[in-house]
Amino acid sequence: xxxxxxxxxxxxxxxxxxxxxxxxxxxxxxxxxxxxxxxxxxxxxxxxxxxxxxxxxxxxxxxxxxxxxxxxxxxxxxxxxxxxxxxxxxxxxxxxxxxxxxxxxxxxxxxxxxxxxxxxxxxxxxxxxxxxxxxxxxxxxxxxxxxxxxxxxxxxxxxxxxxxxxxxxxxxxxxxxxxxxxxxxxxxxxxxxxxxxxxxxxxxxxxxxxxxxxxxxxxxxxxxxxxxxxxxxxxxxxxxxxxxxxxxxxxxxxxxxxxxxxxxxxxxxxxxxxxxxxxxxxxxxxxxxxxxxxxxxxxxxxxxxxxxxxxxxxxxxxxxxxxxxxxxxxxxxxxxxxxxxxxxxxxxxxxxxxxxxxxxxxxxxxxxxxxxxxxxxxxxxxxxxxxxxxxxxxxxxxxxxxxxxxxxxxxxxxxxxxxxxxxxxxxxxxxxxxxxxxxxxxxxxxxxxxxxxxxxxxx
Amino acid sequence: xxxxxxxxxxxxxxxxxxxxxxxxxxxxxxxxxxxxxxxxxxxxxxxxxxxxxxxxxxxxxxxxxxxxxxxxxxxxxxxxxxxxxxxxxxxxxxxxxxxxxxxxxxxxxxxxxxxxxxxxxxxxxxxxxxxxxxxxxxxxxxxxxxxxxxxxxxxxxxxxxxxxxxxxxxxxxxxxxxxxxxxxxxxxxxxxxxxxxxxxxxxxxxxxxxxxxxxxxxxxxxxxxxxxxxxxxxxxxxxxxxxxxxxxxxxxxxxxxxxxxxxxxxxxxxxxxxxxxxxxxxxxxxxxxxxxxxxxxxxxxxxxxxxxxxxxxxxxx
Numbered sequence: 001x002x003x004x005x006x007x008x009x010x011x012x013x014x015x016x017x018x019x020x021x022x023x024x025x026x027x028x029x030x031x032x033x034x035x036x037x038x039x040x041x042x043x044x045x046x047x048x049x050x051x052x053x054x055x056x057x058x059x060x061x062x063x064x065x066x067x068x069x070x071x072x073x074x075x076x077x078x079x080x081x082x083x084x085x086x087x088x089x090x091x092x093x094x095x096x097x098x099x100x101x102x103x104x105x106x107x108x109x110x111x112x113x114x115x116x117x118x119x120x121x122x123x124x125x126x127x128x129x130x131x132x133x134x135x136x137x138x139x140x141x142x143x144x145x146x147x148x149x150x151x152x153x154x155x156x157x158x159x160x161x162x163x164x165x166x167x168x169x170x171x172x173x174x175x176x177x178x179x180x181x182x183x184x185x186x187x188x189x190x191x192x193x194x195x196x197x198x199x200x201x202x203x204x205x206x207x208x209x210x211x212x213x214x215x216x217x218x219x220x221x222x223x224x225x226x227x228x229x230x231x232x233x234x235x236x237x238x239x240x241x242x243x244x245x246x247x248x249x250x251x252x253x254x255x256x257x258x259x260x261x262x263x264x265x266x267x268x269x270x271x272x273x274x275x276x277x278x279x280x281x282x283x284x285x286x287x288x289x290x291x292x293x294x295x296x297x298x299x300x301x302x303x304x305x306x307x308x309x310x311x312x313x314x315x316x317x318x319x320x321x322x323x324x325x326x327x328x329x330x331x332x333x334x335x336x337x338x339x340x341x342x343x344x345x346x347x348x349x350x351x352x353x354x355x356x357x358x359x360x361x362x363x364x365x366x367x368x369x370x371x372x373x374x375x376x377x378x379x380x381x382x383x384x385x386x387x388x389x390x391x392x393x394x395x396x397x398x399x400x401x402x403x404x405x406x407x408x409x410x411x412x413x414x415x416x417x418x419x420x421x422x423x424x425x426x427x428x429x430x431x432x433x434x435x436x437x438x439x440x441x442x443x444x445x446x447x448x449x450x451x452x453x454x455x456x457x458x459x
Numbered sequence: 460x461x462x463x464x465x466x467x468x469x470x471x472x473x474x475x476x477x478x479x480x481x482x483x484x485x486x487x488x489x490x491x492x493x494x495x496x497x498x499x500x501x502x503x504x505x506x507x508x509x510x511x512x513x514x515x516x517x518x519x520x521x522x523x524x525x526x527x528x529x530x531x532x533x534x535x536x537x538x539x540x541x542x543x544x545x546x547x548x549x550x551x552x553x554x555x556x557x558x559x560x561x562x563x564x565x566x567x568x569x570x571x572x573x574x575x576x577x578x579x580x581x582x583x584x585x586x587x588x589x590x591x592x593x594x595x596x597x598x599x600x601x602x603x604x605x606x607x608x609x610x611x612x613x614x615x616x617x618x619x620x621x622x623x624x625x626x627x628x629x630x631x632x633x634x635x636x637x638x639x640x641x642x643x644x645x646x647x648x649x650x651x652x653x654x655x656x657x658x659x660x661x662x663x664x665x666x667x668x669x670x671x672x673x674x675x676x677x678x679x680x681x682x683x684x685x686x687x688x689x690x691x692x693x694x695x696x697x698x699x700x701x702x703x704x705x706x707x708x709x710x711x712x713x714x715x716x717x718x719x720x721x722x723x724x725x726x727x728x729x730x731x732x733x734x735x736x737x738x739x740x741x742x743x744x745x746x747x748x749x750x751x752x753x754x755x756x757x758x759x760x761x762x763x764x765x766x767x768x769x770x771x772x773x774x775x776x
Contacts, residue, residue, distance in 0.1 A: 093596035093602055095602075
């Protein structure tokens with residue numbers, strides 16, 4: 001009997017078109033002379049540029065330093081000259097700060113080990129590992145892009161299990177699947193490193209049952225890695241959500257508003273485990289990742305090793321070119337990804353996929369009235385009431401939205417997916433959530449300031 | 460018979476006791492409310508629109524009764540007429556306030572052949588500007604302009620703002636607008652501004668404004684929209700009253716200083732300055748083609764002296 005999470009969930013069509021396509025190193029076409037590197041590639045404060053216009057940079061050199069506790073370093077994925085540091089159009093069409101590099105040659109920083117051999121021995125101590133991961137700018141590679149070192153900085157004894165997310169429950173995407181198949185040893189060593197960093201002896205790799213080859217291979221290989229167990233899971237979206245995956249793998253539920261560490265779990269993606277292997281064992285910062293370029297209208301759905309900063313257009317070109325009947329290009333998967341406002345943008349640390357949709361697929365159905373069928377309630381993996389939350393968000397009743405735990409929404413989109421009236425439930429909820437979170441943060445800041453003022457008065 | 464009498468006696472004594480208790484309690488725990496609050500609330504419009512900044516008309520009435528100086532408090536719906544009535548009730552003086560109106564600072568028509576902005580994206584999500592603007596910067600090349608999904612229409616209690624299907628832009632009905640400012644607050648692009656209605660000359664309230672908020676550099680703004688302000692500053696140079704400033708690549712006309720002469724309209728190379736009256740004749744032969752509400756005045760007045768100034772409008776501009 002396969003495990004899965006208990007509440008809600010949906011079963012969208014898989015469409016893993018690129019599952020059989022082996023990882024290919026993406027070569028930037030010669031006609032692309034410059035690349036743009038965003039300074040905000042992670043959740044939290046944007047990184048602060050530490051290079052100036054005209055500086056020469058090498059591959060792997062720090063070009064922007066973490067701008068706060070929750071932030072990450074950015075390293076140059078290309079060698080060349082810094083041409084511009086200015087705000088240009090980002091994924092959503094809004095201005096985003098980017099460092100433009102004019103490419104010259106391919107000169108790497110000397111400290112990076114570029115050999116292909118696998119290095120098994122872990123020499124660094126736990127603190128050194130976490131520090132190294134921070135320096136190398138590793139973020140959650142599943143798409144949420146949370147700086148990895150922040151999640152790994154746990155108190156001794158606090159963590160009991162490491163859970164590795166190899167679920168890839170988003171339809172279409174195959175980046176993690178290919179990585180597990182082709183870099184399995186490295187991923188397993190990466191997991192060992194992560195286990196050492198947080199001081200746990202057991203790790204679970206959660207993999208959905210549609211990736212039988214990956215389950216088989218990793219189960220075989222993990223025999224040589226004591227403590228690592230592959231956990232096959234029943235297919236259900238959104239199993240890749242942190243709280244859902246913890247529930248599925250070790251049967252513990254994270255309370256509303258709490259973090260996974262409250263139940264002794266730390267969750268990391270397989271992509272992150274691989275990046276950690278490269279950072280710790282090979283001294284290589286996060287400058288490239290697997291990008292799955294896929295979609296029904298596309299000629300050759302592929303999985304590429306692409307450097308950060310590679311233009312989205314160039315990747316689509318390499319996968320067979322822009323098809324005529326493409327109506328929408330989405331960054332990420334079809335469930336949680338966001339449509340690009342412009343294709344003239346680079347990929348970033350969280351770009352797990354570029355998905356092309358044709359007109360028929362991308363079109364939303366006509367919005368009708370809510371018929372109170374409560375399908376959204378039954379599929380919500382967080383046990384919320386999406387129909388209610390969307391309504392109170394539309395009416396801007398923020399207090400009521402907060403009372404009904406809008407902040408717990410993981411924005412998985414199961415509610416909008418299942419709604420027979422095609423109501424854009426998540427659109428409304430997302431807006432409500434961001435407003436309510438803003439109110440909550442402001443309240444916390446005000447409370448903190450008041451407490452500090454009282455403290456200052458006392459002294 | 461006896462039973463009836465006893466009943467009456469008991470009930471009467473009970474009633475009397477209760478009446479005494481109620482009387483004493485009401486005396487003891489009396490909450491004093493200024494009777495003027497009620498009187499003031501009576502003359503307020505009762506729309507509870509919140510345009511004054513208070514939660515509703517009752518809250519406004521309380522604030523008015525409490526304040527020593529009520530000149531800072533204005534009911535945008537009732538305007539000067541209501542405020543002078545309030546002043547009479549309270550025996551306080553009130554500053555005459557000029558009537559205001561909402562203006563939409565975007566002329567980037569997105570529909571039809573005469574469109575100023577071309578649609579670059581097809582948005583099919585929830586019909587709400589606030590939600591759309593969390594997804595992207597806008598469905599045209601301009602990331603500052605009107606999205607036309609009507610968040611302003613939804614909040615307007617006076618039916619005074621509509622999205623014109625022929626242009627895809629929000630439009631204010633001057634006759635219905637009470638300048639409560641609800642639309643300005645609801646607009647995520649912040650393109651709605653509350654401005655003075657302007658001095659009425661020949662039945663037209665004369666006002667002029669820059670109908671663009673695009674902060675991009677000139678070249679970018681130029682490409683994005685045919686009616687964009689490019690921040691060239693020509694209008695600021697020609698203005699005799701120093702009413703125009705250019706900040707962040709976009710011009711703004713200070714409504715306190717503007718005399719609505721219309722000279723700037725002729726100067727604007729992009730026709731981004733819009734007015735409720737036709738532009739004055741240019742010194743050059745070519746006449747300007749800028750006009751908004753289309754109230755044709757055969758002989759455009761230039762620098763008009765105050766002709767007929769309604770009582771409530773003498774402090775404007």
